Amino acid sequence: MKIIVCAKQVPDTSGKVAVNPNGTLNRASMPTITNPDDMNALEAALRIKEQTDCKVIVVTMGPMSARKMLLELLAMGADEAVLICGGQFGGSDTYATSQIIAAAIRKIGLENEDIILCGRQAIDGDTAQVGPQIAEKLDIPQVTYVAGISVDGRYISCKRMLEDGYMNIQVETPCLLTCIKELNEPRYMTVKGILECDKKPLTIFDYESLKDDPLIEPDTIGLKGSPTNIFKSFTAPQKGTGIMLEGSDREAVEKLFGILAEKHLI
Amino acid sequence: MKGYSSTNIDDFRGVWVFCEQRQGQLSETNFELISEGRKLADELGVELVGLLLGDDIKHRANELGGYGADRVLVCESPMLKEYTTDAYTKVVCDVVKERKPEILLFGATSIGRDLAPRCAARLHTGLTADCTHLDVDVRKYLEYLRKNSTLKVEEESFDMEDRNLKMTRPAFGGHLMATIICPRFRPCMSTVRPGVMKKASYDEEKARSVIVESLTVSLSQDDIRTKVLEVVKETRKMVDLVGSEVIVAVGRGISSDVERGIELAEQLADALGGVIGASRAVVDEGWLPTDHQVGQTGKTVRPKIYIALGISGAIQHQAGMQDAECIIAVNKNEAAPIFETADYGICGDLFSIVPLMIEQAKAQRS
Ligand SMILES: Cc1cc2nc3c(=O)[nH]c(=O)nc-3n(C[C@H](O)[C@H](O)[C@H](O)COP(=O)(O)OP(=O)(O)OC[C@H]3O[C@@H](n4cnc5c(N)ncnc54)[C@H](O)[C@@H]3O)c2cc1C
Ligand SMILES: Nc1ncnc2c1ncn2[C@@H]1O[C@H](COP(=O)(O)O)[C@@H](O)[C@H]1O
Numbered sequence: 001m002k003i004i005v006c007a008k009q010v011p012d013t014s015g016k017v018a019v020n021p022n023g024t025l026n027r028a029s030m031p032t033i034t035n036p037d038d039m040n041a042l043e044a045a046l047r048i049k050e051q052t053d054c055k056v057i058v059v060t061m062g063p064m065s066a067r068k069m070l071l072e073l074l075a076m077g078a079d080e081a082v083l084i085c086g087g088q089f090g091g092s093d094t095y096a097t098s099q100i101i102a103a104a105i106r107k108i109g110l111e112n113e114d115i116i117l118c119g120r121q122a123i124d125g126d127t128a129q130v131g132p133q134i135a136e137k138l139d140i141p142q143v144t145y146v147a148g149i150s151v152d153g154r155y156i157s158c159k160r161m162l163e164d165g166y167m168n169i170q171v172e173t174p175c176l177l178t179c180i181k182e183l184n185e186p187r188y189m190t191v192k193g194i195l196e197c198d199k200k201p202l203t204i205f206d207y208e209s210l211k212d213d214p215l216i217e218p219d220t221i222g223l224k225g226s227p228t229n230i231f232k233s234f235t236a237p238q239k240g241t242g243i244m245l246e247g248s249d250r251e252a253v254e255k256l257f258g259i260l261a262e263k264h265l266i
Numbered sequence: 267m268k269g270y271s272s273t274n275i276d277d278f279r280g281v282w283v284f285c286e287q288r289q290g291q292l293s294e295t296n297f298e299l300i301s302e303g304r305k306l307a308d309e310l311g312v313e314l315v316g317l318l319l320g321d322d323i324k325h326r327a328n329e330l331g332g333y334g335a336d337r338v339l340v341c342e343s344p345m346l347k348e349y350t351t352d353a354y355t356k357v358v359c360d361v362v363k364e365r366k367p368e369i370l371l372f373g374a375t376s377i378g379r380d381l382a383p384r385c386a387a388r389l390h391t392g393l394t395a396d397c398t399h400l401d402v403d404v405r406k407y408l409e410y411l412r413k414n415s416t417l418k419v420e421e422e423s424f425d426m427e428d429r430n431l432k433m434t435r436p437a438f439g440g441h442l443m444a445t446i447i448c449p450r451f452r453p454c455m456s457t458v459r460p461g462v463m464k465k466a467s468y469d470e471e472k473a474r475s476v477i478v479e480s481l482t483v484s485l486s487q488d489d490i491r492t493k494v495l496e497v498v499k500e501t502r503k504m505v506d507l508v509g510s511e512v513i514v515a516v517g518r519g520i521s522s523d524v525e526r527g528i529e530l531a532e533q534l535a536d537a538l539g540g541v542i543g544a545s546r547a548v549v550d551e552g553w554l555p556t557d558h559q560v561g562q563t564g565k566t567v568r569p570k571i572y573i574a575l576g577i578s579g580a581i582q583h584q585a586g587m588q589d590a591e592c593i594i595a596v597n598k599n600e601a602a603p604i605f606e607t608a609d610y611g612i613c614g615d616l617f618s619i620v621p622l623m624i625e626q627a628k629a630q631r632s
Contacts, residue, residue: 011438014580014582017438017441017442017581025441094383094393094395095386095387095391095392098387125437126436126437126439126562127383127395127396128379129382129386129393129395130383132380132383132384132387133386136355136384136387136388137387141352141492142351142380143351144351144376144380145380160376161376162376162497163504163557164500164504166497166498167494167495167497167498168494168495168496169494169495170492170495171492171493175491227391227392227393227451228392228393228446229446229448229449230445231432231446231447232415232417232444232445233437233442233443233444233445234416234442234443234445235441235443236414236415236588237414237415237416238606239588239606241605242593242608242610242611243609243611244613245610245611245612249614249618249619250622252612252614252619253612253622253623254626256610256612256623257623257626257627257630260592261630263592265570265591265592266571266627266631
């Protein structure tokens, strides 16, 4: 049994973000992190490993610099890492991305007892599409929004969150689950892990190594193979700054309610 | 389906909305989407179709007509009673391949965001997630850009005949807006954020005259690879943020006395006839349940009055509340970004200001 964790390196969007005049993101100016939900996915995998002694492989598609993230995930406890990297893959939308990652997973070898874990969504695009699309391309069942996992041989029970409650769902391996932050609290790297991470296998899959998979066609991957295109990107205009109500607390509150009454808002 | 190809664009016609039922009930999101779909169908001059899956659900179809659907396609089976990815994907894709709609919308709910990507991958077409604005007509899109972007629209050239669906959504945590198109494949698919599109008024006449068509469903138990063991509904009453005209939201600013902070917010909300919202910080701390969260990963709200108490106004929070009609912020830090979006700001301690607000609100109401 093994668990394949899909993790993405993303710009840290929690702080200030620089936008180029043409409405694109100035990525170079931003620090990168491992996508938060993917950390929960790896943590879940490591906990199942502790229970079943399975192997954990992390997979990412991204630039060469994503190696650094993979080393961190190895230092957290993953056994092996795969970096899918190549110019042909650049500019992929979620459809193309999922085809490429699905092909990479087939190359790693997906067996009957295996589980694929993704994050629910990546904070750069917030699409939550890549997980289900990988599952479809591999023709395996999926459970999304997973906030609890228990493994019993090939049977996996998942707590799937809904807006107004949750479902308990049972699914058999091989399957793909997308993880949310409620699932667990990701661990930190250990000193031992950091010392050992660069001795663990880190394989690079380029276009050459995946091109024989039927999913990898020039017109189904990369910018050219992506069904969706960006038509425009832009920033919202700054809203005109509102009115600060001055004076003592009481005066300010009275002014506020005066205005609200005048505008018939209350 | 023999000969089906998502690239034969001219074969595809009509705007469809996937209508989601839970326990046989249709949520508000469906009506928002039908209302929005109506506009798109009118711009394209095509039919608006609701696609309704469930068990014994046909009697709900007229309701969709009332909000603007011309036709409702009903797929009924005991195997569609509870949502499962496999069953729903199969039925939706089978119908799409047979009838070929050009646009297919889903609500960006826990069901829509599970189902839509799976369908898009199977149908070999594009999908845009969590859209907040949709246009077909270029003129309308330009109008939208003039109002909502810093782009110099007049300096750019646009193809005025372009009939692609232009799907606009926040990206990079709300720092950027992106308009996405899917020019080479059909249907053009998107999930639409609940609470963003305006619901049309209900038309009894349309509800009566909607065409309801039952389709045969080809589904077997072997198609479904997951087993729903139980569905647990939250017993607590969920807060109706999206449907409320007044929201009093609290942030980490209540941390010095959480109980008192929430109590004050509740009293103010009560006095104004509103409900309690929260920033993610408050939900992460466990001070209020998740259904209260406003923002990018929470709910999008557009109440008449939004009062932010002790909320800094991070971009991810603003993404969910910036379209409120009137935003009021109370924060003790004069430089808090929330004051840049607020219509009215009071700089000070919420623990001393909110009691005065409650007093005023009560006085005005009586
Ligand atoms: C991918 C991602 C998604 C996110 N999604 C969301 C989302 O959906 N919704 C959301 O809200 N956030 C979201 N966030 C988090 C967001 O970035 C902020 O961290 C969060 O909104 C901060 O909450 P806050 O304003 O309550 O807390 P803080 O930023 O800590 O602000 C507290 C404020 O209270 C003020 N204050 C303190 N004491 C008092 C007092 N006594 N009286 C008055 N004012 C006081 C302070 O001056 C400060 O401005 C997301 C972040 C990421 C990275
Ligand atoms: N480039 C990538 N490399 C590896 N995993 C990815 C990549 N893009 C997306 N994923 C996985 O898919 C999930 C959903 O991503 P998204 O659909 O982009 O929101 C992420 O949390 C990851 O687990």
